[in-house]
Amino acid sequence: xxxxxxxxxxxxxxxxxxxxxxxxxxxxxxxxxxxxxxxxxxxxxxxxxxxxxxxxxxxxxxxxxxxxxxxxxxxxxxxxxxxxxxxxxxxxxxxxxxxxxxxxxxxxxxxxxxxxxxxxxx
Amino acid sequence: xxxxxxxxxxxxxxxxxxxxxxxxxxxxxxxxxxxxxxxxxxxxxxxxxxxxxxxxxxxxxxxxxxxxxxxxxxxxxxxxxxxxxxxxxxxxxxxxxxxxxxxxxxxxxx
Numbered sequence: 241x242x243x244x245x246x247x248x249x250x251x252x253x254x255x256x257x258x259x260x261x262x263x264x265x266x267x268x269x270x271x272x273x274x275x276x277x278x279x280x281x282x283x284x285x286x287x288x289x290x291x292x293x294x295x296x297x298x299x300x301x302x303x304x305x306x307x308x309x310x311x312x313x314x315x316x317x318x319x320x321x322x323x324x325x326x327x328x329x330x331x332x333x334x335x336x337x338x339x340x341x342x343x344x345x346x347x348x349x350x351x352x353x354x355x356x357x358x359x360x361x362x
Numbered sequence: 363x364x365x366x367x368x369x370x371x372x373x374x375x376x377x378x379x380x381x382x383x384x385x386x387x388x389x390x391x392x393x394x395x396x397x398x399x400x401x402x403x404x405x406x407x408x409x410x411x412x413x414x415x416x417x418x419x420x421x422x423x424x425x426x427x428x429x430x431x432x433x434x435x436x437x438x439x440x441x442x443x444x445x446x447x448x449x450x451x452x453x454x455x456x457x458x459x460x461x462x463x464x465x466x467x468x469x470x471x472x
Contacts, residue, residue, distance in 0.1 A: 244407075277463075284365045284463055284464070284465055284466065285451065285463040286463070287453075287460055287461035287462065287463065289460075299459065299460075301363075301458070301460035301461075302458050302460065303363065303460075335407075340410070340413065345394070345396050345455045346396060346413075346414055347414065348396075348398030348400075348410050348412075348413035348414070348453070349398065349400070349408075349410060349453070350410050350413075350419065351407070352407040352408045353407065354406075
């Protein structure tokens with residue numbers, strides 16, 4: 241069974257860096273776009289972007305371009321979402337997602353992780 | 363990019379049909395046939411129910427169907443069952459080469 245297993249909750253201070261992870265299993269990790277969705281407290285979901293593990297082709301939503309960095313480690317089937325300097329407004333649940341098709345626009349998101357809660361507070 | 367608009371809640375009796383709407387703009391729902399629908403039970407990961415407006419993934423009941431007219435997409439659940447009670451979200455590809463999600467709808471089975 242395909243699974244996206246995310247790292248645990250984090251509590252950080254403003255200005256600190258952070259890298260959260262998502263490990264894919266039971267499928268060919270390099271063959272599917274993997275990405276992230278943000279859900280801020282009491283708000284809706286926002287698609288942040290995706291990365292194609294085979295060649296690290298990365299597509300960011302314009303809203304998140306320059307704010308975060310997505311990466312992968314193909315040797316351990318793991319995707320990462322990274323911040324260099326957190327802000328209080330980064331407090332949210334971050335869901336790892338897998339898009340269903342190589343053609344990114346088609347097929348929808350066929351698998352989701354359970355989410356990683358990131359809390360940024362002084 | 364503004365969220366797609368969904369009704370906060372929809373309810374129906376067992377056996378009835380209900381329809382959840384998802385309204386966007388010509389830059390998202392109206393411009394592309396790439397609308398998806400997700401079901402989320404409490405404490406569980408979302409499940410893909412419909413992709414590319416009308417297509418059902420393998421394993422999803424044929425009681426679930428999708429459609430689109432103009433800037434509004436719809437998810438219809440026919441033969442409503444107790445297990446259908448959950449939160450439902452739509453999503454669409456956008457002209458910004460990104461995706462936008464709906465505001466979410468709680469489905470209640472009376």
